[in-house]
Amino acid sequence: MIAFLIRRLLQSLLVMLVVALLGFTMFRYVGDPVAQMVGQDTPLEERDKLREELGLNDPVYLQFGRFIAATLRGEFGLSYSIGRPVNELLVERLPATLELSLIAALFSLVVGIPMGVYTGLYPQRWLSKVFLTVSLVGISLPTFFIGILLILLFGVTLGWLPTFGRGETVAIGGWTTGLLTASGLQSILMPAFTLGMFQLTFIMRLVRSEMLEVLRTDFIKFARARGLANRAVHFGHALKNTLVPVITITGLQVGSIVAFAIITETVFQWPGLGLLFLQAIQNVDIPIMSTYLIVVAFFFVMINLTVDLLYYVVDPRLRIHREVAGGH
Amino acid sequence: MAAAARIRDSLDRFLDSDIWFSFKRSKVTVAAAIVSGAMILAALIAPWISPQNPFDPAALDLLDAFTPPVWYEDGNPRFLLGTDDQGRDMLSALLYGSRISIMVGLISVVLAMAIGISLGLIAGYVGGTIDAVIMRIADVQITFPAILVALLIDGVARGLLPNERHDELALAVIVTALGLSIWPQFARTVRGSTMVEKNKEYVQAARVIGLSRGLIMVRHVLPNVMGPVLVIATINLAIAVLGEATLSFLGVGVPPTEPSLGTLIRIGNDFLFSGEWWIVIFPGVTLATLILSVNLLGDWLRDALNPKLR
Numbered sequence: 001m002i003a004f005l006i007r008r009l010l011q012s013l014l015v016m017l018v019v020a021l022l023g024f025t026m027f028r029y030v031g032d033p034v035a036q037m038v039g040q041d042t043p044l045e046e047r048d049k050l051r052e053e054l055g056l057n058d059p060v061y062l063q064f065g066r067f068i069a070a071t072l073r074g075e076f077g078l079s080y081s082i083g084r085p086v087n088e089l090l091v092e093r094l095p096a097t098l099e100l101s102l103i104a105a106l107f108s109l110v111v112g113i114p115m116g117v118y119t120g121l122y123p124q125r126w127l128s129k130v131f132l133t134v135s136l137v138g139i140s141l142p143t144f145f146i147g148i149l150l151i152l153l154f155g156v157t158l159g160w161l162p163t164f165g166r167g168e169t170v171a172i173g174g175w176t177t178g179l180l181t182a183s184g185l186q187s188i189l190m191p192a193f194t195l196g197m198f199q200l201t202f203i204m205r206l207v208r209s210e211m212l213e214v215l216r217t218d219f220i221k222f223a224r225a226r227g228l229a230n231r232a233v234h235f236g237h238a239l240k241n242t243l244v245p246v247i248t249i250t251g252l253q254v255g256s257i258v259a260f261a262i263i264t265e266t267v268f269q270w271p272g273l274g275l276l277f278l279q280a281i282q283n284v285d286i287p288i289m290s291t292y293l294i295v296v297a298f299f300f301v302m303i304n305l306t307v308d309l310l311y312y313v314v315d316p317r318l319r320i321h322r323e324v325a326g327g328h
Numbered sequence: 329m330a331a332a333a334r335i336r337d338s339l340d341r342f343l344d345s346d347i348w349f350s351f352k353r354s355k356v357t358v359a360a361a362i363v364s365g366a367m368i369l370a371a372l373i374a375p376w377i378s379p380q381n382p383f384d385p386a387a388l389d390l391l392d393a394f395t396p397p398v399w400y401e402d403g404n405p406r407f408l409l410g411t412d413d414q415g416r417d418m419l420s421a422l423l424y425g426s427r428i429s430i431m432v433g434l435i436s437v438v439l440a441m442a443i444g445i446s447l448g449l450i451a452g453y454v455g456g457t458i459d460a461v462i463m464r465i466a467d468v469q470i471t472f473p474a475i476l477v478a479l480l481i482d483g484v485a486r487g488l489l490p491n492e493r494h495d496e497l498a499l500a501v502i503v504t505a506l507g508l509s510i511w512p513q514f515a516r517t518v519r520g521s522t523m524v525e526k527n528k529e530y531v532q533a534a535r536v537i538g539l540s541r542g543l544i545m546v547r548h549v550l551p552n553v554m555g556p557v558l559v560i561a562t563i564n565l566a567i568a569v570l571g572e573a574t575l576s577f578l579g580v581g582v583p584p585t586e587p588s589l590g591t592l593i594r595i596g597n598d599f600l601f602s603g604e605w606w607i608v609i610f611p612g613v614t615l616a617t618l619i620l621s622v623n624l625l626g627d628w629l630r631d632a633l634n635p636k637l638r
Contacts (some may be wrong), residue, residue, distance in 0.1 A: 015468055030487035140620035142570055144577045145612040148597060152608075156601055163601075252471070259473035266578055267597075281483035281580055289483050300471055 008308055012301045019297040023290035024067045027077075028056075030286055076291040081283040086291045089276060095176050096166055097272030100264070101257045103188055104195035109250065112200040116207025121234060123212065132208075135201035143260055147194040147267035154190060162187045164269035195264040199253050206249055210242035243314055251307035255300050350632045360624035367618050371427040378420035383586050397606050410606045412595060418606060421592055422614050428588040429615070432503055433569035437561055439507030440568075444514025445557065449545050451515065452522025463519065466512035477509035478502075478571055482580050495583040502581050506571050510564050517560055521553035555633055562626035566619045573615055589615040 034051050051057060055066065070076070076086035119128040138146075155163035167183030169176040178184025214220065215238055223233045262274035269275070273292065280288035342348055351357055370377065396402060397410040397418075409418035447466075451459040469477060485501045525531060526549060534544045575581035576590030577597075584591055589611045596608025 018468065026484060026487070030484055136623075137616075137620065140566075140623055141616050142573055142577075142612075142619070144574065145593065145616060148593070148600065148608055148612065151600055152605060156603075255471065256473040259476040262476075262479065263574060263578065278479075278578055278580075281479060281486065284483070284487045286487060289480070293480060296476070297472075304471060 005309075008305060012305055015301055016294075016298060019294055020068055020071060021064065023071075023294045024064050026286055026290045026293070027067065028060075028063065030284075071294060076294075077287040079280075079285055079288050081280070081285045086287050089288070090273065090291065090295065093271065093273045093276050096178075096270060097258075097261055097265070097274060099177065099179060100188065100191055100195060100270060100272060101254075101261055103192040104261075104264075105199065105254055105257055107192055107196040108199035108203055108253075111196075112203035113207055113246070115200075116204040117211060117234070117239060119204065120208040120211025120215070120238075123208075131204065135204055138197055138201035143194060143198055143263045144267050146197055147190070147264060150190045150194060151267070161190055163190070166271060191264050191268045191270050194267065195257060195260055198260060199257060202253060203246070203250060207242060207246060210245055211238055214238045214241045244311065247310050247314060248307055251303050251310070255303055258296060258299065347632050351628070354628060356624060357628040360621040360628070363617065364621040364625060367426060367614075367621070368430060370423055371430050374420075374423035374427045378417075378423040380417040380420040382416045382421040382424050396604075409610050410604075412592075412607045413599065413604075418610050421587065422589075422610060425587055425589045425592050425611060426614060426618065428499075428582060428586065429569050429572055429590065429618070432499065432506070432572045432582070432588065433565050436503045436506035436510070436568045436572070437565050439503060440509075440511040440564065441514055441557065441561060443507065444511035445518050445550070447511070448515035448518025449522055449550060449553075452519035453526055453541065453545050453549060455523075459519070462515065466515050469509075470512045470516075474506075474509040474567065475571055475574055478505040478575060479578075479580065481505040481508055482575060486580070495585065498581065498583050502572060502575055505575070506568050509571070510567060513560055513564065514557060517556050518553050521556060522549055525549050525552050559626065559630045559633055562622065562629055566622040566626060569615075569622070570619055589618075 034047050034054070034056065055063060074087050076090075078084065079086050079089060082089065115131050119131050122128055151163045154161045162183065165187060166178040167185075167187035168181040169178045169184055170180045171177075178188060220233060220237055223237050228236075258274075261272060262278055264270065265272045265274040266278055273295075276288060277292045279285070280292070351361075375381070395411040395415075400410075409422070411417055412421065447462050451462040482501060482505045485497075485505065489497055489501070522545075531544060531548060534548050539548075572581060572588060573590030573593065576588050577594045579594060582588040582591045584595060587595065592611035593608055593615070596604075596606075596611060599607050
């Protein structure tokens, strides 16, 4: 167990190093940092002086070392297009994205798992067929188009919900939240639904196919033969055994929520990290791009680690297998 | 005569096969095949069937802008589905737009296949350090959503290319970004099948008669690992078309001068609040129909080629 943990940690560290190297390469070689900092008419000598001062003439490994040290301190430099420190911008934008992603993830789990269980238990009922058809359409409709349709229906035609922004926010310490005001809550409904929709269909289909598979196994037949109530068989035996793949995929899906948040935030002009990143791409704002890459990669690596660890908590077979294997 | 007989023979064999049987039996799949076939055909012959060339600024008249579809009172029979803000006929724009979307999707999948299959073959056949390096890269990349990778590549390309050439090179950039974002799936699958195939007797025989490694990989192993690749290619075609639409919608894809479906949706998105719903809804529905039918075909192909489900 500990050996496994250390190996996974080292792997994660290696991934982060590679990502940092990518971020550094972008930062250093895509565009000229000096050209971004000085005016058009700055003479060449002055530029060279600045280059020397910034250490851009030092050996590359030294520059990379400094880059990593700065990253670990949370210093990501100045944004080219906004002219403010990137870490400030990140801290400002983070709450919006986190709240949106969290609500979307909760929504997709709370609705997706029961729908999956139902369609798995009763594949022939008409409601299951409705769920499946809806999910197929949900997978094929592009996220941004779902958002547009919602805006058209609830924003423009019915006028019930706000179509852009977060609404009023309340600051608690350094954290701004929209979840405590009426307009904030109204504002989050459509973006969260849009963002959660794809994950929902994904989770539902996954739970369904896992349920169908588990229900066919011998230990379910045996549980029924023992005369257990349907509920005990379905939830105590079947659902429990679908959890390992569900946790894996859900964990990885949390990552894709981060990616899809870019799209949803653009549709609803949600002032989060994704919108910041997209504007950075349009303006070729390399510091923000490379920082986003590093932050998101860190997030992904942490998710993967957590998912791996959760296996051990959820599936006792893995623990025994590993211990036996380690004992040889 | 002999050639015709051979074609007849293989057609008969195909009509007799399991795959054709399972295709015929599934009505949804037949419908999906007809719809996607019709859409691809319409996109191919767009210059000959569309009422207007929407990419030619000289053919556009700003006075025609915002004409609603023909069933509205102030519609114009010249513009069946109405016009956009530039007076572009929506139907023509849709035909030309799907042409670009499908083309970008196909080329990026071919690019991803070329990279993924060659790296997968090498990794699987040669093994050792090369295998480890290639597969670790694939592993790391696959943990990131493809759309995020494509966005990053797109962004870096924008930084590297001079500003004035962005629009000109936009298609090349987007194809590269999409291709590079989906190759790991091909590499993984091909590597897996290659590792199974390379221990079979026909490969040993080829080795014994002294064929070179490259020749064995391309002529003997490759044809035998293509089955699963076909399934992934179909599913990834849908993903690539969706990816292109997403990038274009986000404003970092195909430029508005020669719009793809995604670019059309981006343009239409600006007129959501002024009631011109047709500018955004028609491209959206076209895109969704295309993706849905390709997805359905991919699903069917996966089940049909998977002997476990028979």
